Amino acid sequence: MTTTTTHPGNTTRSLPLPALLALATAVFVTSLTETLPAGLLPAMSADLGVSESAAGQAVTVYAAGTALTAIPLSAATAAWRRKRLLLAAMAGFAVANTVTAVSGHYALTMAARFVAGVAAGLAWALLAGYARRLVPGPMQGRAVAVVMTGVPVALSVGVPAGAYLGGALGWRWAFALMTAVAVVLLGWIALGVPDRPGQERAGRVPMARVLSVPGVVPVLFVTLVFVLAHTVLYAYIATFLDAFGLGDSTDLVLLVFGGASLLSIWIVGAFIDRRLRALTVASTVLVGAAAALLAVFADSPALVYVAASLWGLGWGGAPTLLQTAVADAGGEQADAAQAMLVTLWNAAMAGGGAVGGLLLGLFGATAFPWSVLALLVPVVAVVAGARTHGFPVLRAGA
Structure with a gap:
C-alpha cells in the first residue's frame, strides 16, 4: 500500500494490462487468503477439534503476521528487485x-496462517508501488485502481465461492484451490510482469515526526477502530x-455484501476528490445501520440481506x-503514514479476531x-471533529 515514483525508463503510452492483472490477482490471493476462514469457521472448528472462537484466531494470527512484519520486512527488502520480492511473497x-x-493439528494450522500473514506483509508493502512504477506518472492512479480490483473481487466472488466450496467438498479444498491459484500466478508473474529495481537508499522517518503532522493521528485512530469494528463481525x-x-x-449473504462493496468502490472512486469527508461519514453510518439491523432483526432473513447490502x-x-x-494528511511524510496505516489496519484485524472470540465465549454471537x-x-x-486536518471539508488540491 505504499507509494513509489515512476521508474525513470518507463515511457509506455497504454496500461500494461497483462502485468497489472497479474498484480491484481496477487491482491486477490492476499485478500482472499486473509478472509476465507470467515465463511468456513464451523467446519474448520469441527475438523480441528476446537471451538469456533479458537478457529476464529485463524484470522487473528494472519493479521498479526502482517502487522508485526510489514514495516521491518519492507525496510529489510527495500533494495530487492520487485519481481523477486513478489515471487517470494506468492511462494x-x-x-x-x-x-x-x-494440517490436522490446530497449532500447525495457526503457524501456517501466521506465515501467510508474513507473506501478505511483503505483498502489501510493494504491490501498489510496483504498479505505479510500471506506467508514467499521469497513468499511475489508473494502474493502482486496476490492481486494487483484487480486493472487491475477493470479497464479492472469492469468499462466497470459498464458503460454497467448503460446504460442498470440505473447507480444506478451498485452501487447496488457493494454492493452485498461487502456483499459476507464480508462472504468470515470472513470464508477464516486467521487473523493476528496488530502492537504492531507503530513508527512515521517525515515527514521532509522522504522528506530529496534523491530521495523521485522527485518520490512524479511525482506521484502527473502524477496522476493529468490521472485523469483530466479519470474522465470525x-x-x-x-x-x-x-x-x-x-455464502449468499457474503455474495450480497461483496456485490454492495463493488458498488461502494465505484461510488467512492467517482466522488472522493470532492467528498472525502462526507463519504467517510456515510461509510460509518451505513455500517452502523447494518449492525443495528443485525442486532434487532437477525431472525428475519430478508432484513439480514438488507443489512449485508448496507454493510x-x-x-x-x-x-x-x-x-x-x-x-493527504501526511503530506511529505505520506509514505511513512501509509506504512503506519497498513500496520494498524492489520493490528485491528488481529484484534478483531481476538475480541470476537472473547465476545463469543462470554456473551454469545448476539454480542457482535x-x-x-x-x-x-x-x-x-473523530471524523466529525477532524474538520480542518484529517477529514477536512475541502481536500487540498481537489
Missing part, C-alpha cells in the same frame, strides 16, 4: 495454504448467522477513503453487532 502463500489444507459472520438458523445462507455499501470504499485521507455499534460511536466523533 509463501502457496506453501502456507498447502499446509493449512492438509458464519457463526453469527448459524446462531439464527441461517448458517446455510452464509457492503459502507465498507467497500473504506480502504480507499482511509488511504487517501492519511496520504452491539459491539460494532459501540465501536463506531468514537469513529463518528
Whole structure:
C-alpha cells in the first residue's frame, strides 16, 4: 500500500494490462487468503477439534503476521528487485495454504496462517508501488485502481465461492484451490510482469515526526477502530448467522455484501476528490445501520440481506477513503503514514479476531453487532471533529 515514483525508463503510452492483472490477482490471493476462514469457521472448528472462537484466531494470527512484519520486512527488502520480492511473497502463500489444507493439528494450522500473514506483509508493502512504477506518472492512479480490483473481487466472488466450496467438498479444498491459484500466478508473474529495481537508499522517518503532522493521528485512530469494528463481525459472520438458523445462507449473504462493496468502490472512486469527508461519514453510518439491523432483526432473513447490502455499501470504499485521507494528511511524510496505516489496519484485524472470540465465549454471537455499534460511536466523533486536518471539508488540491 505504499507509494513509489515512476521508474525513470518507463515511457509506455497504454496500461500494461497483462502485468497489472497479474498484480491484481496477487491482491486477490492476499485478500482472499486473509478472509476465507470467515465463511468456513464451523467446519474448520469441527475438523480441528476446537471451538469456533479458537478457529476464529485463524484470522487473528494472519493479521498479526502482517502487522508485526510489514514495516521491518519492507525496510529489510527495500533494495530487492520487485519481481523477486513478489515471487517470494506468492511462494509463501502457496506453501502456507498447502499446509493449512492438509494440517490436522490446530497449532500447525495457526503457524501456517501466521506465515501467510508474513507473506501478505511483503505483498502489501510493494504491490501498489510496483504498479505505479510500471506506467508514467499521469497513468499511475489508473494502474493502482486496476490492481486494487483484487480486493472487491475477493470479497464479492472469492469468499462466497470459498464458503460454497467448503460446504460442498470440505473447507480444506478451498485452501487447496488457493494454492493452485498461487502456483499459476507464480508462472504468470515470472513470464508477464516486467521487473523493476528496488530502492537504492531507503530513508527512515521517525515515527514521532509522522504522528506530529496534523491530521495523521485522527485518520490512524479511525482506521484502527473502524477496522476493529468490521472485523469483530466479519470474522465470525458464519457463526453469527448459524446462531439464527441461517448458517446455510452464509455464502449468499457474503455474495450480497461483496456485490454492495463493488458498488461502494465505484461510488467512492467517482466522488472522493470532492467528498472525502462526507463519504467517510456515510461509510460509518451505513455500517452502523447494518449492525443495528443485525442486532434487532437477525431472525428475519430478508432484513439480514438488507443489512449485508448496507454493510457492503459502507465498507467497500473504506480502504480507499482511509488511504487517501492519511496520504493527504501526511503530506511529505505520506509514505511513512501509509506504512503506519497498513500496520494498524492489520493490528485491528488481529484484534478483531481476538475480541470476537472473547465476545463469543462470554456473551454469545448476539454480542457482535452491539459491539460494532459501540465501536463506531468514537469513529463518528473523530471524523466529525477532524474538520480542518484529517477529514477536512475541502481536500487540498481537489
